[in-house]
Amino acid sequence: MAPPRPLRKEKDAVAPERDLSEQTRLMLAVRDSCDRQAFARLFDFYAPRLKGFVMRGGADAAQAEEIVQDVMLTIWRKADQFDPTRAQVSGWIYQITRNRQIDMIRRVSRAMPEELKHEDEHDPDPGQILALEQETGKLKQALGKLKPEQRQMIEKAYLGELTHQEIHAETGLPLGTIKSRIRLGLERLRHELKGLREP
Amino acid sequence: MSKIHHHIPEPMLAAYAAGTLPHVFEVVVATHISLCAQCRAGLEAHETAGGVVLEATNAAALSDDLKADVLALLDIDMPEPPAPKGSGIFPAPVMAALKNRPPRWKSLGFGVRQSILEHGSEGSLRLLHIPPGRAVPDHGHNGIEMTLVLQGSFADETGAFGVGDLEVAGDELEHTPIAGEGEPCICLAATDAPLRFTTMIPRLLQPLFRI
Ligand SMILES: [Zn+2]
Numbered sequence: 001m002a003p004p005r006p007l008r009k010e011k012d013a014v015a016p017e018r019d020l021s022e023q024t025r026l027m028l029a030v031r032d033s034c035d036r037q038a039f040a041r042l043f044d045f046y047a048p049r050l051k052g053f054v055m056r057g058g059a060d061a062a063q064a065e066e067i068v069q070d071v072m073l074t075i076w077r078k079a080d081q082f083d084p085t086r087a088q089v090s091g092w093i094y095q096i097t098r099n100r101q102i103d104m105i106r107r108v109s110r111a112m113p114e115e116l117k118h119e120d121e122h123d124p125d126p127g128q129i130l131a132l133e134q135e136t137g138k139l140k141q142a143l144g145k146l147k148p149e150q151r152q153m154i155e156k157a158y159l160g161e162l163t164h165q166e167i168h169a170e171t172g173l174p175l176g177t178i179k180s181r182i183r184l185g186l187e188r189l190r191h192e193l194k195g196l197r198e199p
Numbered sequence: 200m201s202k203i204h205h206h207i208p209e210p211m212l213a214a215y216a217a218g219t220l221p222h223v224f225e226v227v228v229a230t231h232i233s234l235c236a237q238c239r240a241g242l243e244a245h246e247t248a249g250g251v252v253l254e255a256t257n258a259a260a261l262s263d264d265l266k267a268d269v270l271a272l273l274d275i276d277m278p279e280p281p282a283p284k285g286s287g288i289f290p291a292p293v294m295a296a297l298k299n300r301p302p303r304w305k306s307l308g309f310g311v312r313q314s315i316l317e318h319g320s321e322g323s324l325r326l327l328h329i330p331p332g333r334a335v336p337d338h339g340h341n342g343i344e345m346t347l348v349l350q351g352s353f354a355d356e357t358g359a360f361g362v363g364d365l366e367v368a369g370d371e372l373e374h375t376p377i378a379g380e381g382e383p384c385i386c387l388a389a390t391d392a393p394l395r396f397t398t399m400i401p402r403l404l405q406p407l408f409r410i
Binding site for chain 1: 208210211213214216217218219220222224225226228229230232233239242243245246247248249250251252253254255256257258259260261262265266268269270272273277279282283284285290291292295296
């Protein structure tokens, strides 16, 4: 096997890699050097949580493990689609997991937005990765401070237990919190994305 | 990218991220996101929040051999079907709903045409083609209707809608959209209930036209 490519290039020195979360570093190692050890460590972190998450959605243990297996293999096979300037590892995995769950319960698979074309997607600015991580950290803290009922509603919403009407009716659901906590990070991304889709 | 003024309501974006929207609405939301960086960023925000919930979920013990099974499968190549691509005015999710074929237009009279993409108990999804200056038959709703402009424009009592703009109408809205001048207006429309037209097509004929 070819020696792993270094993850970081010279110009990336602004944001030392050690500042990134462990999950992001592991995922980048999987993406950039097909690093099996890094994948095994991601498995150790995510697989048990995924199983718990899927079982909360009503699956039994065997079904849940089937989904965990599919999701973990998708993480490996689609690693090149992971873009740390746009998604946190856990957010990316969340989306893959919901797709898989929906495919298993529905006749039609989920309609997905058109993928953006990136010019140099494997050469992201680590400052941006870090900024997104910091925004996510703030979001985590904000969710941690919610009243238990509010937190429960958030969990129900993202576990797929609420319809859009229920989300709409649930005034205690702090959707605004979610938006405002990551607005800064997203504002910047939005400007960047704008240039990508000029007709 | 033209300026988009009418976006996806927040609860619908959250429900899309969580995967709980009916499929016909999902196609409209995915199509709008294909055209709108702002809502794409919003979706990413919701996915991040979903990830926070996932990470905070209590771990469940795994079967002893699951990890070894997964690691053993890493070398097996599973070719993925290629991601759907957009074509002309139709972004990828519309092309996927069209099964990569051109729309099959059927006349509704007076130059108004429709092409049904999906029709079932969960609702219906169709493309509408409205000549400039022509009214879309006035209809009320038994549910929610989402209308996304893909070409041209329309205006109704609630405002003006250009390419990428999304109108979400509930039960209460009796509106008469009129296509703007210039190109014919082509929209993607989804409803979770059969439409109830108040003019032009008698209600009895609705099953026939599937509208
Ligand atoms: Zn939008």
